[in-house]
Amino acid sequence: MTPLYVARPLLPPLEDLTELLGEIWSSGIVTNEGPLHNRLEAELAQRLNVPFAKLFNNGTVAMLCALLSLDLSPGAEIITTPLTFAATAHAIAACGYKPVFADICEDTLTLDPRAVEKAITSKTEAVIGVHVYGTLCDVEGLDRVCKAHDLKLLYDAAHAFAAMQGGTPVGTMGDLSVFSLHATKLFSTFEGGLVTSNDEGMAQRLRLARNFGIMNEERVAVVGINGKMSEVHAAIGLLNLKIFEEERDIRRALRAEYDQVVGRLPGLRAQIKQPGVKQSEQYYMIIVDPQVYGATRDEIYDALKEREIFSRKYFWPICTDFDCYKNFTIHTVHDAPVSNNVKDRVLCLPFHSGVEAEHIAAVADVLTELHCTRREPSVSKVG
C-alpha cells in the first residue's frame, strides 16, 4: 500500500497543458491579466454563478487584497474564528489590523453569531466567517449581526468551492468571499486565489488592490499590491475546471463509505450534514469523544501514521495557540470556548480520488481496533 496523504493535487493532462503553454509562448503574454487569466475569470464567474470573480496568486494574498479593498481604519478590529487555517488571522495581522477571536457553534464548528456580538467593540469594522471543512456558516445569523452593527462581512470560503445552500451559491454570501485555489483544494491552480462578490464597485476595488492601485498609466489611486495570477497558473485552472466535478463525485462516494465506518463506532462522529447544502467535498472530518470511543484523536493519528496513512489534526493548534496570538481571548457565550474543547478532537482523513478500497479498509481496521482494544481494559477495570 502506498503512503496516503489528506490531499492530493488535481493534475490536468500534461498534453493539454503543453498545448495551452504553446498559446502563451506564441502570444508572449505571460502574466498581467492575460487572455487565459481573463478566460478563467469569466468561466469561474459562470461556473460559480457569481456576478464578479477576481483571480489572485494565492488565497492569502486574495484575503490581503480583500481587506485592502475595504479601506478600514488603521488598527481596526476584525472578528474571526480561531478554528481556521493560520492564513485567516495572519492576513488580518499582516495588514496591521487586529484579529479578534469569537467562538464557534457546537454543531457546525463555524463562527457563532452570538459570540461575534459579544466580541464587538467600537473598533470592530469587519467579520470574517470561515466555512470550515466545507460546512457553511450561519449566514443569516452573521448577516443579521453585521447589518445591526454596520460591519463588513467577509467569508473565507477556502474549503467551500462550488458549494450551494439551497439555490444560493456560496460565492454570493456576505460582502465578498475569498477562495484558495491551492494544490490541496478541490479545484486548484497549484497556487491561486479567488474573490467573488455581488458588487461591481467591490470588484473594481479588488482589481485595483491586486495591481498596485494602478487606474491607468497616469494615475495610481489607492494602496495595492501584486496579487496577479500568471498565465501558466490560469492555464492549469482552465484545465482543472473541466475535471474537478469528477473528483467531487468520487469524493462524495468516498464520504458515504467513510460514513459507514464512522457510523458504526460509538464516540466518533462525522462532520455535520447541512440540509439543502451541496457540499464542496473538500474534507472528511471526524470528531472524537475519547471517553466513549476509548482512544484519543492523537492516538488515532499515530495509529494511522504507523500504516503510512497521514491524517491531519485540522485544526490544531488553533489560532489562539500560536505564539503570536497566545494571549488573545476567545469571546464565547459558553462557560468555556467550544473551540478549545474541539481542537484536540478533530481529525481530517485522507479524502481524494487516490483513496482506494484497501485504504478505506485499513482506516476501518485502525478505527475499529483502537476502539475495541481500548474499550476492554476499561471494561475490565470497571469489573
Place this chain on the structure above:
Amino acid sequence: MTPLYVARPLLPPLEDLTELLGEIWSSGIVTNEGPLHNRLEAELAQRLNVPFAKLFNNGTVAMLCALLSLDLSPGAEIITTPLTFAATAHAIAACGYKPVFADICEDTLTLDPRAVEKAITSKTEAVIGVHVYGTLCDVEGLDRVCKAHDLKLLYDAAHAFAAMQGGTPVGTMGDLSVFSLHATKLFSTFEGGLVTSNDEGMAQRLRLARNFGIMNEERVAVVGINGKMSEVHAAIGLLNLKIFEEERDIRRALRAEYDQVVGRLPGLRAQIKQPGVKQSEQYYMIIVDPQVYGATRDEIYDALKEREIFSRKYFWPICTDFDCYKNFTIHTVHDAPVSNNVKDRVLCLPFHSGVEAEHIAAVADVLTELHCTRREPSVSKVG
C-alpha cells in the same frame, strides 16, 4: 516593423519546460518548497554569490515578507524614495507602516543619504533604498546613516539582478535585498520574487514569513502569509537562469548603440555609468533637458508611439503624485526636490533582445528629427 515595447519576457525553450513539467507530474509535488523550488534557491544563491536566497511568488509579496520578518513596531515609519515603482511604497503601507519619502541624488537618481537623515523621526525604523534603473544606491552613505540611527536597511533590487559593485554582489548589501522576478525583469519566472541576505537568522525569519509563520506541525511562531513560489514557476526559473546572461550580453551591446545616438544629441543624457559597477542591464533610461534638446520627454514618448515604439515614462507619476500619498512631503537637502524635477524628464527606451537594427534606426530618427525641427523655430525666434 512590429510594435516594440520597453520589455519582453525571456521565454525558455518550451520543450525543456515540458520535460521539467513531466518531473512535477511524476512527483505530484506542485508547490510548498518542492524539489525544483529548492534547486532554484540553491542555484540562485550560488549565481548571485549570496549566503542566503529565498524565493517568493512575486517581488511585492517578497517585500511584504521582508517587512514582516523585521518585526517593526505598529505604525513604524519607513523611509524610501518617491522615484520608484508603486510596489515599494505600497508594501510599506499595506503592512500598516508609514512610507516617508526622501529625495534622490542628482547624478544617480537613487536615495540621497543626506535627505534620509533629514527625514528621520523617533518613529523611523527602516530605510528602503532602490537601485533604480539598475543604478546602485550610495550604499556606503546609506549604511552610515542607518548604523548611526539604528535603522534596518533594505534594498529594492528589482532592477539590479546580478549586478556587482567591485567585488561586492548586490544581494549582499544592507540587511536584505528584495528582487522581482516578474516577466519584465532580466531574469524572470514570469511572476516571482527573491530576497537575499547574509544573515542566517534573517533567512529563517523570511522562510517563516512566506509560510504562515509555521515552524512545524505543532507550532506557529509568528505572523506570516503565503509567499510560496510554485514548482511550475520554479521550473521556468531554472531554465531562464541558463539563458539570462546571453540576454544581458545582447542588452549591453544595445546600450552602446543607444549611447551613440543619445551622445550626439544635446539636451539628452543617458543613465549614469558607475565606475566598477557591473550593470544588471535592466533598463535604458534617458533624461531630457527640454530647454537644450528642444522637445519634452512627453513629446519624445508621443513621437515614438506614432512609430509603434512604446517607451515608458518611468517613473512618472512618482509616489507623491499618487492619490494615496498626495500630501506626503519629499524630504530634501535642496530648495526643491530633485525627484519632482526629474520625474517629467525621464524615459525608458525599449531594451531587450527583440530590439533590432531597424528599431534603433527608428529611435535615432525620431530623437534626431525632434531635436532639429524644434531647434529651428526656437533659433528663428531668437533671431
